[in-house]
Amino acid sequence: MKIISFKPDHDGTIAALDASAAELIYSYEAEKDSFPRYSTITPSAVLEAAGRLDAIPDVIALGGWSIMGTTGERPIAAGYYGLGQGSEVVGETTIFGRKVNFYSSTHERSHLWCSYGLSPFPLGIPCYALIWEGGLGDFYEIDERLQVVHLGRVMENPGIKYALLYALADPKFTFPKGHTRREDAGKLMALCAYGQIGSPDRDEQALIDLLLPSDLYPLSKEDLQNSPYYNIGVTHQRFTNLARRVSDAMFHSFHTFAKKNLTKGYPLLISGGCGLNCEWNRRWVETNLFSDVFIPPCTNDTGSAIGTAVDAMRHFTGNAKIKWSVYSGQPFVFDEIDHTGLEVHPLDYNQVASALLADKVIGWVQGNCEIGPRALGNRSILAAPFSKATHERLNRIKNREAFRPIAPVCLEQDVGLHFDLARPSPHMLLFQKVLDRRLEAVTHVDGTARAQTVSREQNPRLFQLLTSFKAKSGVGVLCNTSLNFNGAGFINRASDLLAYARAVGLDGFVIHDNFYLLQTTSRTT
Incomplete structure (x- = not known):
């Protein structure tokens, strides 16, 4: 059984699995080959990916999404959120005159099954999972029968809050209300290292108290014009101190929840864009709450097509583990070059x-x-x-x-x-x-x-x-x-x-x- 899976919207990706061999064939990301960062799926990527398969696949899988991303009410296929009833769409579709199986599951599930499917832990070993990304900040448990229990939401929109904080201090940020830049969360992570160690002062604590509540969305830079950090400059010492304090407070919220509720010593799977925060990953290793910690190399949305394909394989075969290589992207194109010089x-x-x-x-x-x-x-x-x-x-x-x-x-x-x-x-x-x-x-x-x-x-x-x-x-x-x-x-x-x-x-x-x-x-x- 061959499965081809598509991740819609930003970080567009096409992944293919050989379910019979439980193996990743490839994962083609639309931005690779010098396309703009966070690109949606491109025609060239579709043609190249389709050309790697020797026949029409048995399953077409489409990752769930929303017309308006995390905030929209109109779903694409299975939609953005959900684990239980209604979080899968199973049926048939026709491609080039041939009927094939169609499968879709939510974006939330794509993160979960990507980290599980790529992890080194054998099938049937119970795991905890953390998804923290632009919209999700949740813990889960996956048992030996691959049943998923939602343990709780710690925080909504952790990644968006990171990006909003960077925008607050950046005089160059002029996006419309309710928008953030996808690259800003990673930049804030780098700036945290410049912050001084210490407890939050009054201004820092006020912003922490405003940002961290889970129901805060949408909030924009323009709502914070009276903040002392508004357009202060991202490298200003007061702002780097703030960045460190907010980041520490966010981690503390998740760690406090985990210490209270994740007590069985299972390994921890981490997925979502905040899984690229190497400092937080190190902290999870050092908490000693888990027997091991695994973060896939495609922990952000670049792994979502793989996750949806693994979820489809789980649905049709009962298996959710695959063999894979981190070097499963596009082959290099050796086109004509000018050898002058x-x-x-x-x-x-x-x-x-x-x-x-x-x-x-x-x-x-x-x-x-x-x-x-x-x-x-x-x-x-x-x-x-x-x-x-x-x-x-x-x-x-x-x-x-x-x-x-x-x-x-x-x-x-x-x-x-x-x-x-x-x-x-x-x-x-x-x-x-x-x-x-x-x-x-x-x-x-x-x-x-x-x-x-x-x-x-x-x-x-x-x-x-x-x-x-x-x-x-x-x-x-x-x-x-x-x-x-x-x-x-x-x-x-x-x-x-x-x-x-x-x-x-x-x-x-x-x-x-x-x-x-x-x-x-x-x-x-």
Whole structure:
């Protein structure tokens, strides 16, 4: 049985499962291949995804949504919210003259079954689940029979509240009432590190008391014009202090609920956009409330198509576990490029490692692109980790704010040498304290980093490059940031990569088995 699943609206994604083998075939995200971030499903993605299947699938699955997102009353298919009766739509549809099964379940369920289906815990092991995203802030229990119990809603709209807080301080934010920018929640997470430790003062507590109640929506920036933080600037110390206090208060609300109600010691699954908050993920690990904690690499809406496909597989087969690879995205397109000003060498890991040690910044392309928003060594920009100047250069290349951190990638066997959390983190979703003072380029202002760990089995080519770099530098760590135009998904074709390298000043790039070096006169520095 083949299942193809579609996630509508932003973060549009198409996923395919082979239910007979219980395996993910692919997950194609509309923003990848340099389309705008958060794109809806594109015709090119549909054609490419359909071309990967050798026959019309047995099941067409459509993730639930709403015409107006989390707030609308008109549902798309199964709709946005719900777990019980009415949260599934099962029937038939016709595609190219053939009748096939049709399945839809709510967006809420897509998060739940994505994290369950991708988790390493065997089928039948009970789990707790946390969904916190733009609209949802809820805990669940999944029992050994795959029955789901809703344990309670802690907070509505946690992700929206994060984005609203950033907008409040940003003089550049001029969106209409009731709208936020999707990228702002992640930026606020980075700013929290600049906040000073301490209890909330009167102004901070007043805003916490206003923001955290679960029934607060919609609230807009213009409703807070009298706030002392209105247009204060996102890097102002008073605002970064506020950001930290609000973030801590939000986590405390969820932790208090979990400590009281999640008492069986099951593993915890985390999904939703707030699952990209590496500090919160680390805190969940350290609560010791759970036997383990799992966050999928596509914890935000990029995993929803997978979740709906897993839910459909569960409905038709009774199984909700799949085999999968994080490198299940689109294959790289090697189209025609202009070789003017390029030196082309066969890939030699020692040569690339020497270039990196000489402070060259290198694009790195291998195989299929990653699923989810994090570059994990197949669509990456790599650099040596030792200099603050490298951190500044990378943020200039990325056209990002100077306060944004740069993540490290580290040999898995060496993670305890450089960071304080000596456990694998293959998807770059946990904060660690940096122990090695040499790693200035990847150390955030609060002394943390969100490291990706790499083993030979996980990504053999990146593992070999790190091993070669360690042999030359003594350190098996590199800077790793995503290879993309600002505001777009991962670069996925050679012509775009060359144009990007020349425009932003990359020193070179690797595509599969070739190393391309740009002559100085052919690039912007």
